[in-house]
Amino acid sequence: xxxxxxxxxxxxxxxxxxxxxxxxxxxxxxxxxxxxxxxxxxxxxxxxxxxxxxxxxxxxxxxxxxxxxxxxxxxxxxxxxxxxxxxxxxxxxxxxxxxxxxxxxxxxxxxxxxxxxxxxxxxxxxxxxxxxxxxxxxxxxxxxxxxxxxxxxxxxxxxxxxxxxxxxxxxxxxxxxxxxxxxxxxxxxxxxxxxxxx
Numbered sequence: 001x002x003x004x005x006x007x008x009x010x011x012x013x014x015x016x017x018x019x020x021x022x023x024x025x026x027x028x029x030x031x032x033x034x035x036x037x038x039x040x041x042x043x044x045x046x047x048x049x050x051x052x053x054x055x056x057x058x059x060x061x062x063x064x065x066x067x068x069x070x071x072x073x074x075x076x077x078x079x080x081x082x083x084x085x086x087x088x089x090x091x092x093x094x095x096x097x098x099x100x101x102x103x104x105x106x107x108x109x110x111x112x113x114x115x116x117x118x119x120x121x122x123x124x125x126x127x128x129x130x131x132x133x134x135x136x137x138x139x140x141x142x143x144x145x146x147x148x149x150x151x152x153x154x155x156x157x158x159x160x161x162x163x164x165x166x167x168x169x170x171x172x173x174x175x176x177x178x179x180x181x182x183x184x185x186x187x188x189x190x191x192x193x194x195x196x197x198x
Contacts, residue, residue: 001105001125001130001133001134001137002047002102002103002105002106002109002133003106004137005046005047005050005102005133005137006043006046006047006050006102008050008137008140008141008144009045009046009047009049009050009053010040010046011144012049012050012053013035013039013040013049013180014040015144016033016035017035019150019151019152020032020152020157021033021152021157021160022034022035022179023035024036024037026177029168029173029174030164030165030168030173031161031162031164031165031168032161032164033164033179033180034173034174034177034178034179035178035179035180036177036178039178039180039181042184043103043106044099044103044183044184044185044186045178045180045181045183045184047099047102047103047183048099048180048183048184049180049183050099050102051096051097051098051099051102052183053140054092054096054136055089055092057092057140057143058088058089058091058092059085059088059089061088062084062085062087062088062089065084065088066080066081066084095132096136097129097132097133099183104120104123105125105129105133107120107122108122108123108124108125109124109125176188
């Protein structure tokens with residue numbers, strides 16, 4: 001099930017590239033989210049992407065909820081709006097797995113014995129945890145199918161790229177060759193050139 005979650009995360013990354021929001025080409029990094037093709041093979045990045053998508057979906061559904069309530073004539077105050085967003089985010093934090101949870105569950109499912117390859121206790125996921133991830137994936141796949149034809153408006157893409165360009169000008173480009181590199185907590189290997197120089 002965790003491997004399925006990682007595949008769904010790859011789908012998200014590919015869709016970002018297909019929509020023109022992200023790129024694998026470092027020459028376009030000035031105004032695109034920069035990915036490396038190897039990000040699609042790095043487990044922590046795929047797990048982090050899956051969890052990050054939970055936050056975005058919580059915000060989307062909070063927005064949809066508020067829009068429906070507004071259309072039904074409810075007078076929404078700032079407190080109503082913030083409480084709806086807080087409630088959605090709390091649900092994600094309490095019910096959604098963390099990237100660390102996903103890795104532990106995967107390791108416990110893949111390796112026999114008392115410990116995993118990382119030395120942590122191999123505690124299998126409970127039926128409840130399995131069902132939770134299954135239902136979340138089921139919902140996410142339905143969302144992908146329903147939104148497959150969605151493309152951002154050209155004006156929204158231009159606006160997003162201008163904002164990213166301004167942010168890059170102030171903060172610099174991505175370290176490690178990817179904007180998603182921060183999701184991989186493992187120590188980075190030094191390249192051969194720098195180790196020879198040392």
